[in-house]
Amino acid sequence: MPTEMRLGGVTELAEELGGLVRALVAAAGPIARTQADQMAENIRAALPVVTGTLRASVQIAPITAPGPAAVAAQVAVTAPYAMAVEFGTAHTAPRPVVVPAQRRGRAAFIKAVVDHVRTTGLQVDGA
């Protein structure tokens, strides 16, 4: 006896999922920029100041997201001696500012995105 199975709505489901991704990317872009601004502020506040050049060199650098379902923002400290301050020299100790700010900034960004997703009624596990 032949049995036939039909699966309907696949195209609609794919479109719906695609719409979710587009909506999330659209919402996550401003979140990323806000978090990058906050991270830059935190770095400026924590950097040692002698002439002010190092602090003034903290910038939100333009960066292209690695794909259509991705957002990106980059905080850069462009003073030529920034790495020497962060990681130390032969005679001076490291003064870590960027590394901890990066880690906290990334965590804050993920939390903000997860919070946003939850406001849409979706469930997020493992965050």
Added chain:
Amino acid sequence: MADVSLVDAAVIARLASDAALQALCPDGVWYSVAPQDSTAFVIVARMDHSIRPAQDATTEYTLYEQAIYLVKAVLRHTAATTAAQAAARIHALLHHAELDLTAAGYTAMLCHCIEPLRLPEVDRITNATWQHEGGQYELWSYPTS
């Protein structure tokens, strides 16, 4: 009470007890800064530390701690060859190593390199060239005491 500085000491001890690293960096392994006149040494510095708390029905406890260590060989040399060899030795000693943190009152969960570092430096006063090579290592652990 858990004391993360004892974990720092355990990481330093792990590196300092290795004969091959000692041969490449005979001036020793130091926390943050080496004594003056050292020319071939290893620096360990805790760049970041965070605690993930948890709670059961009655008590609050630490689920795990994450520490980021800068671990680098620093050598006064124009060529980077020896610094690279020392960095490779550091990597072999720490990357996916099972660190014994018993004396520190911790149990290690994971230690791995999250970002390599290579940084040449020219001293503006003496014109000496220094090679800094190593990486950032992330250490996950939980206190046992």
